[in-house]
Amino acid sequence: MADGTLKVGTITTSSGSGTITLGQSGETVNIPSGATITNSGTATGFSDPGFTLIKETNASDVAAVTFQNGTDSVVFDSTYKVYFLSITNLILAGDEELFIRALSGGSALTSGYWTAQAGSYGSSTPNSYNDRYQDSFMGSPGDVESDHPFSGYCYFFNAGGSSIFPQAMGQIQMERSNGNYYGFSFSGSYNTAISNFDGFTVTNNGGPNISSGNFKLYGIK
Numbered sequence: 472m473a474d475g476t477l478k479v480g481t482i483t484t485s486s487g488s489g490t491i492t493l494g495q496s497g498e499t500v501n502i503p504s505g506a507t508i509t510n511s512g513t514a515t516g517f518s519d520p521g522f523t524l525i526k527e528t529n530a531s532d533v534a535a536v537t538f539q540n541g542t543d544s545v546v547f548d549s550t551y552k553v554y555f556l557s558i559t560n561l562i563l564a565g566d567e568e569l570f571i572r573a574l575s576g577g578s579a580l581t582s583g584y585w586t587a588q589a590g591s592y593g594s595s596t597p598n599s600y601n602d603r604y605q606d607s608f609m610g611s612p613g614d615v616e617s618d619h620p621f622s623g624y625c626y627f628f629n630a631g632g633s634s635i636f637p638q639a640m641g642q643i644q645m646e647r648s649n650g651n652y653y654g655f656s657f658s659g660s661y662n663t664a665i666s667n668f669d670g671f672t673v674t675n676n677g678g679p680n681i682s683s684g685n686f687k688l689y690g691i692k
Contacts, residue, residue, distance in 0.1 A: 523690045538672075551690030558686055571673055586607065629668060
């Protein structure tokens, strides 16, 4: 067929099985603006986007949501250079503080961090916010308001390394129980080099539980 436009509803092989090839080496198959490619089967040969979903969980009346290497299909070791956690619409049973903490050998590390937090807060006009935490990668500035969703993300570095410093950074949006809204970034490091940074926990401070919320952990090559 000469160069031009082929208009068909379905392309199949004459036998109903086998391989259909579009174009050849050196040619470009163009998808026009406004067109959509829908995959209802298995697509192979495409470039890796870099993010690999490791584990998704939905919290339900728990004190903490924990991801530990080797538990419940979680990978959190030197397999990936960076790990990414998304927290969507976390709701608490009552006003309560929240923390993100490293695990070492499955146990939460509750001291020995250097974490800086900075952003803004307010109920109408924003004000500058900054603080330092020594008990976590991230600590909520006071109790989180239980009727407002807490959402954010966190990157983790140096998982599974040998004699290395666990590090994390991210952003959070929340409402404090005093009515102020907070949007802030955090960046922290555990101040001791360890060889068993094998997970992390998003945890309360011993008070009301996490009623609900979606958590997704990704590995980044």
